[in-house]
Amino acid sequence: MTAYVEHLTPFLRKTPFHPRIEALMHGSHWMRWTGHYSPAAFESVQSEYFTIRNGASVYDVSPLIKYRIRGRQAADYVNHLITRDLSKIKPMHAFYTAWCQDDGMLVEEGTIFRFGENDFLLNSAKDQLHWLEQVAYGFEVEIQEASNELCGLSLQGPQSRDVLRAFGINGIDHLPRFGILELELQGRWLRIDRAGFTGDLGYEIWVKPDDALWLWDRLFEVGRDHKIAPIGAQALETARIEAGFILIDVDYSGALHALRPSNRMSPYELGIGWTVNLNKEGYFVGKRALKREKEQGLSRYVLTGIEIEGRKPAPGSFLYADRKGRRELGLTTSACWSPTLKKNIAFARVPSAYAKPGTEMWIEIWYHKEHKIERSMVRCRAANRMFYDPPRKSA
Amino acid sequence: MQQGYDAIIIGGGHNGLTCAAYLAKGGEKVGKNKLKVLVLERREKVGGAAVSEEKYPGFIYSTCSYVCSLLRPEIFRFLDLPRHGLQVIPYDINSAPNPEGEGIIYYNDHDRTRESLRRHSIRDAEAYDEYAVEISRHCRFIKRMLLMTPPDPTQINPFVQNRINPWGHREDLDGLLRIAREFGQLGERHMYDMIRFWSMSVADFLDQYFETPRWKGLAAASSIIGTALGPYSPGTAYVLLHHYMGEVDGQIGAWGFARGGMGSVSKAIAAAAVEAGVEIRVDAEVDKIIVRNGKAVGVALKSGEEIYGRSIVSNADPKRTYLKLIDKGDLDAIDPDIHRYARNYKIRGSSGKLNIALDGLPEFAGLGKEAAYGTVDIGGDFDYIERAFDDYKYGSWSKRPFLDCVIPTTVDPTMAPPGKHFMSVFVQYVPYQLAEGPWTPEMKGQYEKDVLDTIELHAPGFRKLVLHVQCRTPWDIENEVGMTEGNIFHGELTLDQLLFNRPFPGMGQYRGPFDNFYMCGSGTHPGGGVMGAPGANAATEMLKDFKRGVVQ
Known part of the structure; x- marks a missing residue:
């Protein structure tokens, strides 16, 4: 009975690439991303997926939330905020890291770009300003919400380098993984970093909003012979699960947004313990708790990969130690059929004793079949969560 | 003289390689009874009719089979x-051009296909x-039968032990009951x-x-590909099904391209086989299968070399196997009917191929x-296709x-320079030999x-x-790949040559007439199409025989 609907004004924001995306959208598969229109799929999720693994896919990443971090003590601040050791990251490099609360529970994980000694850009999926400013107490640092200053396209897939070469990006062949390149092309400022959310060879290209349509048009013009195509979030979802990347609100709740404290997870529990450097100089937020968790083995479980028999995807399914289902171990978060690996894969929270690759478990899958919900109990095995890791990713 | 192989496979096509890999891994229960396997390939590389070759600089052709x-x-x-x-990349679109008007096109998207068909006929x-x-x-009905040894209805008495039923199993009866239940x-x-469907014309x-x-002509396409029959010939409806029963990622009927050409399929299976311990020898053409006292014991190569093993498997088509690789005397000693079956086996060459490098789309x-x-x-x-068939019937392309x-x-x-294209053109109908x-x-x-x-x-x-342009007739394909008359399925897919009757009556379960002799090519159930099922099924039967001591 929302009679007031006629009085509402449309509020979803459009990214600078919107006119081009809208023109290619068949069937109106829109979804929301930080309050923006974002494509879930253009026409065929399957062919979009194969563009990622076979050609060059284009995905609008403009809706990402961005924070500029600058100031005399910016480096010290960032090093205090994050779990990784910043001293190992050189300027003009990006890096993936976690940041936690004081009790070691993950706030979020994401990519931070380091442009200079004290010049950073942090990309996140959720609003962080309040938290970032809280942590900044006592540091001489300036934090600015900068989401609308840049817009970007993620160009991912084995042909992505060929596209950028055809685009005229000098030095793209020598850009190492996580390297950043800034340049001018046809009088326009461009920033290119070699990172992505697909686990494949790929880049992100950032421009000023005014140059967005120029970027899109040029990219598709030079990319036509290199199998370039736009993709939506559904195709990306499969790729990111294959690559073993976790997603906030799917695989974990950010500590700032988790209603129940026990829903929060630590980096160790999420299987990204490698981002935690307990030996780095000085204190960082969560260090004491993480150190204790590691030393005393306090992790409740670990998010591992599993390979499941059969083909029914198993999101939100319970895992058991035995076929009868008497001993419950945990449950899956993300799950999909991998069209590249021809495997039924998922992420599962299980006790660390079960996370050793090859460990056999049983999983209860409920699925729809011809107007019925059917149940099957099938074998699954723990596996490295990075299911797909082609050499070209870092070559 | 070499010894010590558990299985020698004649022919390194995709089925021979699949069979080898399954045997070397010991079947589904990996490591239970691994076998020492040798694959002998006549050409300089494995793959048979699933190969990628650079025939023009910068262009990789799938020279024979072309989709997966x-x-x-x-x-x-x-x-x-x-x-x-x-990596198999599915494609979504299927169309028929029309020089006189609007062509017909259908898509993966149901609603889009419907819109497209409505332009021609709302009824359709x-x-x-x-x-x-x-x-x-x-x-759905036939899918369950693909990775299953076809039960033979003449063998429902489980107590009889004979050539078809060497160790007195009752799998034929069980299998028939299973099918009967599905059918019921x-x-x-x-x-x-x-x-009706199984014997109908398309x-x-x-x-x-x-x-x-x-639209009917386009829908009929799958039913005549590789078949020496026209759309009005009975039995062609099944061939349609044979092209539809495949899948890509669970999408029934979807077809895809193997990245890098069809050679990637063979290469990947060969790599899996080698990893499992299979030995592959190329440039090793088999001349004869050595039979002693009704047992296949080894093979003689063209080079004069003889290799012996506990079992011999032929990936070659039935005609080549029984008429060229095996002496008539050896066959007649077992059963004179076999030679007759082999001579009468329908394996007519009916399709040619043009592989074309293009400067643009x-x-x-x-x-x-x-x-x-x-x-x-x-x-x-239909008349267009039937007329094309008429030319062929009377000995012309x-x-x-x-x-x-x-x-x-x-x-x-990966197959052509950016902006250039490789086009595979499958030509129906082309005879193996012209009337002249x-x-x-x-x-x-x-x-x-x-x-x-x-x-x-x-x-x-x-x-x-x-x-x-690389132009190929069935004769060329036979001479390069070795398939008799260049028939892409190793024999027509008509009901008289399917299931337990494929290739011949009494030999439909991968076992040949001799002890320790097996067939694993597309001439066995369920047939051709780069399916791999004949190779895998043959290996399953062999492993059972090894386990039961039938193979000494």
């Missing part, structure tokens, strides 16, 4: 083929769903439908549903640009042939011209894009 769908997902997974480099668009359901029902679940009406089948002549008459990204079937109504064209480079960036005699270069040139003219008619401007 039927390769069983179980095999894909068991041999972990993705890890060995295989409405009937399409019902038709698709019937096809799916048949697929269909319900009366669908039971009748199914029995024209009669499609006439039940559709009215647009060109062609545009097809009456179709949008997207058509080039999927299968383009150049033909017409079709002057206006039916052509199944794909351009894998629309999605695969064998193929001459002039005749071949004329055949090539007729095909290119046909394409030009349906894709104006096409000829200007052509950089290079």
Whole structure:
């Protein structure tokens, strides 16, 4: 009975690439991303997926939330905020890291770009300003919400380098993984970093909003012979699960947004313990708790990969130690059929004793079949969560 | 003289390699009884008819088979083929150009296909769903039989031990009961439908549903590919099913391109086989199978070398195996009927191939640009195809042939330079031998011209894009790959040569007439199409015989 609907004004924001995306959208598969229109799929999720693994896919990443971090003590601040050791990251490099609360529970994980000694850009999926400013107490640092200053396209897939070469990006062949390149092309400022959310060879290209349509048009013009195509979030979802990347609100709740404290997870529990450097100089937020968790083995479980028999995807399914289902171990978060690996894969929270690759478990899958919900109990095995890791990713 | 192989496989096609890999891994229960396996390949590389070759600088051709769908997902997974480099990229579009008006095109998207068909006939668009359901029902029924040794209804007495039933099992009875149960679940009406379907002509089948002549011609395409029959010939409806029962990632009937060409399929299976411990020898042509006292004991190579093993497996087609590799005397000593079966086995060459390097993407008459990204079937109504068949019947290539064209480079960036394309043109019908005699270069040139003219008619401007053409007749394919008459399925897929009757009565369960002798090629159940199932099924039967001590 929302009679007031006629009085509402449309509020979803459009990214600078919107006119081009809208023109290619068949069937109106829109979804929301930080309050923006974002494509879930253009026409065929399957062919979009194969563009990622076979050609060059284009995905609008403009809706990402961005924070500029600058100031005399910016480096010290960032090093205090994050779990990784910043001293190992050189300027003009990006890096993936976690940041936690004081009790070691993950706030979020994401990519931070380091442009200079004290010049950073942090990309996140959720609003962080309040938290970032809280942590900044006592540091001489300036934090600015900068989401609308840049817009970007993620160009991912084995042909992505060929596209950028055809685009005229000098030095793209020598850009190492996580390297950043800034340049001018046809009088326009461009920033290119070699990172992505697909686990494949790929880049992100950032421009000023005014140059967005120029970027899109040029990219598709030079990319036509290199199998370039736009993709939506559904195709990306499969790729990111294959690559073993976790997603906030799917695989974990950010500590700032988790209603129940026990829903929060630590980096160790999420299987990204490698981002935690307990030996780095000085204190960082969560260090004491993480150190204790590691030393005393306090992790409740670990998010591992599993390979499941059969083909029914198993999101939100319970895992058991035995076929009868008497001993419950945990449950899956993300799950999909991998069209590249021809495997039924998922992420599962299980006790660390079960996370050793090859460990056999049983999983209860409920699925729809011809107007019925059917149940099957099938074998699954723990596996490295990075299911797909082609050499070209870092070559 | 060499000794010590558990199995020697003659022919390194995809089925021979699949069989080898399964044997070396010891079947599904990995490591239980691994066998020492040798694969002998006549050519300088493995792959048989699933090969990629650079015939023109910078262009990789899938020289024989060209699309992939039927390769069983179980095999894909068991041999972990993705890890060995295989990626199959599905495509969504299927179309038929029309030089006189609007072409017909259908898509993966149901609603889009419906819209497209409605432009030609509302009745056809409405009937399409019902038709698709019937096809799916048949697929579901037959799918379960693919990775299963076909039960032989003459062997329902489980106590008889004979050549077909060497260790007194009752699997035939069990298998038949299983099929009967499935069949029983269909319900009366669908039971009748199914029995009719298996022996119907595709024209009669499609006439039940559709009215647009060109749409029916396009739908019939899958039923004549590789088959020496016309759309009005009984039995062609099943061939349609044979092309639909494949899948890509659970999508029944979807077809895809193997990244890097069809050679990637063979390469990946070979890599899996080698990893499992299989020894592969190329440039090793087998001349004869050595039979002693009714037992296959080894093979003699063309080079004079003799290799002995506990079992011999032939991946060659039935005609080549029984008429060329085995002495008639050896066969007659077992059963004189076998030689007769082999001579009468239907394995007619009916299709040729043009592999073309293109300077750009062609545009097809009456179709949008997207058509080039999927299968383009150049033909017409039933009469067009039947007329093409008439030419063939009387010993000539079709002057206006039916052509199944794909351009894998629309999605695969690895097969041609950027902006250039490789086009595979499957030509139906082309005889193995002309009425006048064998193929001459002039005749071949004329055949090539007729095909290119046909394409030009349906894709104006096409000829200007052509950089290079590799033209192949069934005779060429036989001489290169070794398949008798270049028949792509190792024998016609008609009911008399299917299931337990494939290849011959009494030999439908991968066992040959001699002890320790097996067949694993597409001439066995369930047949051709780069499915891998014959190889895997043969290995399963062999492993059972090894376990039971039937193979000494």
